[in-house]
Structures are given as structure tokens and as C-alpha cells.
Amino acid sequence: MYWQQIEESKMDLENLPVSAKVVVVSKDGKVLVLRKSSGIVDLPGGKVEKGEDLFEAMERELKEEVGFKAKNFQFVTSWVKTNKSLGDRLVIVFEAHLKKKAKKMEVKLSDEHIWGKFLCPEGVDEIGDMPLGYGNAIGLCFNRFKVNQ
Template sequence: MDFNEKTTDIKNIYKGKIIDVNLHTVDLPNGKKSTREIVNHPGGVAIIAYKDKETILLVEQFRKPIEKSILELPAGKIEKGEDIELCGMRELEEETGYKAKEFKYLGKIVSSPGFCDEYIYIYKADCLYKGDDNLGDEDEFINIKEIKIGKAKEMIKSGEIIDAKTISAFMFI
């Protein structure tokens, strides 16, 4: 059976600085109609940044939608027309103050495909060296944490690390 849904109409509900929300009217495989609320996001890049063989950099930041500070990989949004790898290099430096001599693509994930079209591209950064120390955007407040990989895995299992992109990236370690 073909499970594809054909979009017959799109109505913009919200147009924001980062996301758009659209209401899609779709024809279902069984011949009926339905609607889908879809968040359009430009995508992002997350970086597993190795300080040494056993230590990675995580960032701690407050996330308003869940009203708490969490640990996650350095990451950020791809700007319109920006090369994905260059975005990763930019975000690594913006969020950690480090650049990498080695920067390697590992894979990609979809964050929440039930309602959002965001892809997150995961890179590995090795041979770090100091870059610009002006951390974060003007509305972004970050603490950098050096965490042993084994400790990070324990923190995932215990629920201390709950960020999906960070947990997913551990599949590449």
C-alpha cells in the first residue's frame, strides 16, 4: 500500500524569524481528506567536538519551551543559503570559542518528523584550537562543559542529558 499523502492546499498560519507554521490539506491513502500542521525550519548543525580522545564539549543553556537549562552539543541554525559544513564550523566557534583542524560529516537526523521538517546535520570536530571568545549570539547565554564520553553516556541513561540531537549523535561515537 502507498502511504503517501498528496497536499492539495497550504495555508500559512504563522511566519516567524526562525520558523513558519503551515496548515496542509492532504488527500489520504484511503481517499479521505485531513489536515497537517507543519513547522518549517531551515535545519541545523550539531557538532561532537573532541577536546581530547575521551572528552567532548557540551554547552549548557536555558531552553524556554521546557523551562530549564539543559546540556547539549554545540549546535545552531543554518542561515539561508549557508553551506552546511561552514555553518557547523561557525557554530562551533560561536558556541565554544574553538575551531577545528579536522571537521568531518557523520550523518543527519530529523528532529520531530511528525510535525516539523527540520534536519540536523551532525559533524565531528577534532584537533581543536582557540578561536574567537565572543560566545553565543546577543540573546544566547552559554556555559561550556568539558565532559568525559563515559560520563556523558551515564548522564543520558540517567536522564540528565535529554536533548534529542545530542543523544542521537552518540550513535556515531
């Protein structure tokens, strides 16, 4: 019975649409936070198209949404996001480090977003409507950055 449940859960996950998001960390340890045109706080990334490689999708989304190139993505966290109108999807968050300090980076926003800024931990804490999953992922990345300094 237990193994059957695991197999059913695995099949359910394999059939979910995937949204790949990236916590972009600057050389000085700030993270890029975006706000969508709808007002929702966001991270760069988006839907992985059918047949598309997960990492290629993140590279594409970063270039399209903020004008950055990044590689060497490190897994941070994942969860299933439920939405009554859009349906469930698997959200996978990765971390990518840039070689420049935040103040030297030009964020080139797509039409999808109205605001984007590199923030320190205190700046992220000031965002009152940060989605819990994104907030947790960003917190993990801030902690990793401190450990790796």
C-alpha cells in the first residue's frame, strides 16, 4: 500500500506544470526581487515549456525578464502551488550568483514586471506581501551567502 501511494504521488508530480524561479544573488549578497504588473511580488523565472530543459528555461526566463545571463544554478526548494483558476503547479526555486555588485547591475524589466530591485535582508523584510515560499527561498539564500563568505 505504501509503495503504491509513493508511485501515485510520483506520477502526479510528473504531470504537473513546472514553474522554475531563480533567486539572483549579486556579488555583494543582495537578491533581486520583482513586482508583476498585477502587483504580485515575484522572482525571475516562469513556466518550463513541454520538452524544454529546466536549466535552459531558467536561462531564457532570466534573459527575457531582467536581461541577465547566469549558469550554475543550485537547487534551493520546491513546493506544489495550488490555484483554483490556474490549477496546481510545481514551483522549483534555484539560486544563481552574479559576478557584479548590485549597484553595477542594470535590471532590464520585461513588460511582465513594473519594478525590480536588489535588496539586502532588511529590504526584503520590509515587503509586506512577500509570498511565503519566495520569502523562505530568499532567506535560505541569504543564509548560504553568509556561510560562504
